[in-house]
Amino acid sequence: MGAFTAAAASAGGNPLWYATRSFGLVALALLTASVLLGVLTSQRIATPKWPRFASQALHRNVSLLALAVVGVHVLTTLMDTYVRITWWAAVVPFTSAYRTGYVALGTIAFDLLLVVTATSLARTLTGHRWWRLVHWSAYAAWPLALGHYLGTGTDARTSWGLLFALACLGAVSVAVLIRLAIERREGPVRVWGGGR
Amino acid sequence: MRLRVNPIACAAHGLCAELFPEWIQLDEWGYPIVDDEPIPPHLQVHARRAVAQCPTLALVAEKA
Amino acid sequence: MTTPARAPSATQTLRLLCGFAKTRQPASWSEHLAEHGPLPSGRRRRGGDPRLLELVDKSGLTGRGGAGFPTGRKLRTVAGSGRAAVVVANGMEGEPAAQKDALLLAVAPHLVLDGIELAARAVDANHAYVAVHRGSPASAVLRAAVAVRPEPPMPVTIAELPAHYVASEESALVHWLNGGAAKPTFVPPRPFERGVGGRATLVNNVETLAHLALIARHGSEWFRQVGDVGEPGTMLVTICGAVRHPGVVEVATGTAVGEVLRLAGGASAALQAVLVGGYFGTWMDAELALSLPLTQAGLRAVGGALGAGILIALPDSACGIAETAHVLGYLAGQSANQCGPCVNGLPAIAGALTDLARGSWSPARRGDLDRWLGLVPGRGACRHPDGAVRLAVSALQVFAADVHRHEASRPCAGALVPPALPVGAPVSGSWR
Numbered sequence: 129m130g131a132f133t134a135a136a137a138s139a140g141g142n143p144l145w146y147a148t149r150s151f152g153l154v155a156l157a158l159l160t161a162s163v164l165l166g167v168l169t170s171q172r173i174a175t176p177k178w179p180r181f182a183s184q185a186l187h188r189n190v191s192l193l194a195l196a197v198v199g200v201h202v203l204t205t206l207m208d209t210y211v212r213i214t215w216w217a218a219v220v221p222f223t224s225a226y227r228t229g230y231v232a233l234g235t236i237a238f239d240l241l242l243v244v245t246a247t248s249l250a251r252t253l254t255g256h257r258w259w260r261l262v263h264w265s266a267y268a269a270w271p272l273a274l275g276h277y278l279g280t281g282t283d284a285r286t287s288w289g290l291l292f293a294l295a296c297l298g299a300v301s302v303a304v305l306i307r308l309a310i311e312r313r314e315g316p317v318r319v320w321g322g323g324r
Numbered sequence: 325m326r327l328r329v330n331p332i333a334c335a336a337h338g339l340c341a342e343l344f345p346e347w348i349q350l351d352e353w354g355y356p357i358v359d360d361e362p363i364p365p366h367l368q369v370h371a372r373r374a375v376a377q378c379p380t381l382a383l384v385a386e387k388a
Numbered sequence: 389m390t391t392p393a394r395a396p397s398a399t400q401t402l403r404l405l406c407g408f409a410k411t412r413q414p415a416s417w418s419e420h421l422a423e424h425g426p427l428p429s430g431r432r433r434r435g436g437d438p439r440l441l442e443l444v445d446k447s448g449l450t451g452r453g454g455a456g457f458p459t460g461r462k463l464r465t466v467a468g469s470g471r472a473a474v475v476v477a478n479g480m481e482g483e484p485a486a487q488k489d490a491l492l493l494a495v496a497p498h499l500v501l502d503g504i505e506l507a508a509r510a511v512d513a514n515h516a517y518v519a520v521h522r523g524s525p526a527s528a529v530l531r532a533a534v535a536v537r538p539e540p541p542m543p544v545t546i547a548e549l550p551a552h553y554v555a556s557e558e559s560a561l562v563h564w565l566n567g568g569a570a571k572p573t574f575v576p577p578r579p580f581e582r583g584v585g586g587r588a589t590l591v592n593n594v595e596t597l598a599h600l601a602l603i604a605r606h607g608s609e610w611f612r613q614v615g616d617v618g619e620p621g622t623m624l625v626t627i628c629g630a631v632r633h634p635g636v637v638e639v640a641t642g643t644a645v646g647e648v649l650r651l652a653g654g655a656s657a658a659l660q661a662v663l664v665g666g667y668f669g670t671w672m673d674a675e676l677a678l679s680l681p682l683t684q685a686g687l688r689a690v691g692g693a694l695g696a697g698i699l700i701a702l703p704d705s706a707c708g709i710a711e712t713a714h715v716l717g718y719l720a721g722q723s724a725n726q727c728g729p730c731v732n733g734l735p736a737i738a739g740a741l742t743d744l745a746r747g748s749w750s751p752a753r754r755g756d757l758d759r760w761l762g763l764v765p766g767r768g769a770c771r772h773p774d775g776a777v778r779l780a781v782s783a784l785q786v787f788a789a790d791v792h793r794h795e796a797s798r799p800c801a802g803a804l805v806p807p808a809l810p811v812g813a814p815v816s817g818s819w820r
Contacts, residue, residue: 172338251381332574
């Protein structure tokens with residue numbers, strides 16, 4: 129990679145820097161969608177035309193896509209020489225010299241995402257209880273990712289970038305509120321009144 | 325291959341009946357009624373998918 | 389649970405209760421030894437005690453807790469697990485009407501403890517438990533008995549479990565002993581495969597173990613001298629309802645139901661039906677029931693079940709539908725609330741039966757009821773819903789004439805009096 133001056137980079141001359149930013153944005157959008165679909169799945173929100181397995185399959189595929197996009201985002205960040213971030217900073221939090229705290233948020237979110245994905249793929253092996261326990265941390269990964277974007281994201285300082293963050297936050301807040309509102313108590317579903 | 329439900333784990337999500345209606349129906353409370361018969365080879369792929377997709381892993385595939 | 393104090397009559401076959409019949413007191417250690425003699429000596433060995441296993445096989449002893457499974461086969465399975473096993477004596481007796489285990493533990497605790505020691509020897513167990521209801525008189529009696537006995541080859545722990553109806557189910561016992569709730573678990577693995585601490589676990593009713601204590605002393609031939617050929621020996625039977633002297637009797641297996649009722653002083657009123665096997669059993673028309681032999685096979689042949697040896701006599705004046713609705717309501721409330729078909733199905737069935745008893749009925753209701761009765765069995769982790777449905781189905785058959793009358797919205801007078809069948813006070817609170 130050639131030597132880019134700081135001025136050239138901030139002016140947007142470096143394609144890697146663009147890639148990092150855009151993949152970061154897309155990743156946040158996909159993670160938001162994944163959380164929404166996850167809530168939809170867990171709360172059995174379905175219609176005859178939108179069966180439950182559709183939400184679940186979409187949740188799974190969107191999540192895998194999100195992980196892939198996050199992966200590219202991490203990769204382009206590491207390859208970019210403007211900000212020097214060592215490869216281990218991608219997985220070990222608080223080891224980045226550059227914006228230590230905000231990069232760490234992204235790192236932790238990335239780690240959680242890896243664990244959540246791994247346990248989901250190996251769900252039939254690890255058993256339901258473990259999977260469920262680990263899967264709760266997906267709710268932690270999302271705000272971390274948002275914090276990472278607000279803290280380090282170049283575009284978060286523009287008005288559209290802020291609007292984008294707010295839209296994501298609103299969507300997830302509504303989803304979580306829905307989940308809390310209709311979260312069932314322990315035990316089997318009890319249908320009152322019996323019979324159809 | 326046969327299918328069994330762990331009724332304690334089952335939380336009536338009903339995905340199994342969507343994915344494998346040939347073998348699984350839901351009762352009026354949303355809980356699966358699973359056919360006891362062995363599943364013919366050409367349908368086993370659907371059975372496996374239903375097992376893997378169950379949100380609470382309550383559907384169990386048993387050999388023979 | 390009170391200890392029935394009725395005098396055992398001369399026509400009982402007293403083996404388990406003979407000490408009590410003489411002294412009218414719970415057997416002390418010395419009285420126990422005087423009556424039965426010392427426990428044949430022996431020690432634990434790897435893979436169990438082949439002599440004992442063979443003895444039990446030959447005796448033909450079957451489980452007295454309800455299922456009637458051959459005890460010898462069960463012992464062999466556990467003994468063959470390849471490592472030290474665990475023995476659990478089940479004295480939980482969940483049925484409100486049942487009193488036989490409570491009586492046995494009250495009057496012959498040493499016989500049960502002997503049986504536990506022998507079973508542990510037979511299957512090579514290094515720990516034994518006696519499971520009883522928390523706060524029941526049996527736990528104090530057992531503790532006192534353990535204290536005066538010579539040190540057993542393996543520790544015997546008195547385990548006090550919450551008195552929920554389904555807590556007496558064997559997987560529930562094991563789950564509780566493993567630190568969980570006293571609720572049934574999904575099987576397999578069954579306790580004999582993987583039980584307490586992950587080890588093969590023998591769960592036997594306390595009466596079964598008491599018989600084992602006698603078989604070890606007197607031999608299998610002696611054991612087979614009385615009772616049915618296929619299911620030999622004696623059995624404890626709880627009799628309640630419309631009889632003059634409700635309580636527990638010990639009779640040879642295969643004794644006719646009518647004979648057992650006579651031992652309880654005979655019917656105190658004209659009988660219309662007998663509930664054979666308790667709340668896991670079936671209603672039988674009185675005329676048919678009186679001639680039936682008390683064996684698993686004999687009752688199964690007519691669609692019945694021996695259960696844990698409970699007979700409830702229903703007088704003509706009572707309404708079988710109303711009584712059954714009442715019991716179903718109780719059983720619905722005793723669900724462990726784990727499985728959807730049980731949690732939803734039993735209250736629905738109980739509700740329909742209650743409506744039928746009251747005469748608020750429609751043909752559509754009958755359709756619902758029949759559908760639910762077909763929908764629920766076999767779909768729970770344990771047999772609780774199956775037993776409740778069997779009881780309801782037998783009621784609809786045996787009281788068919790009443791059903792007809794009720795369906796025409798003319799409830800009988802019996803539906804208006806308070807129910808006669810005992811149901812326990814609802815056990816609320818902890819499952820630990």
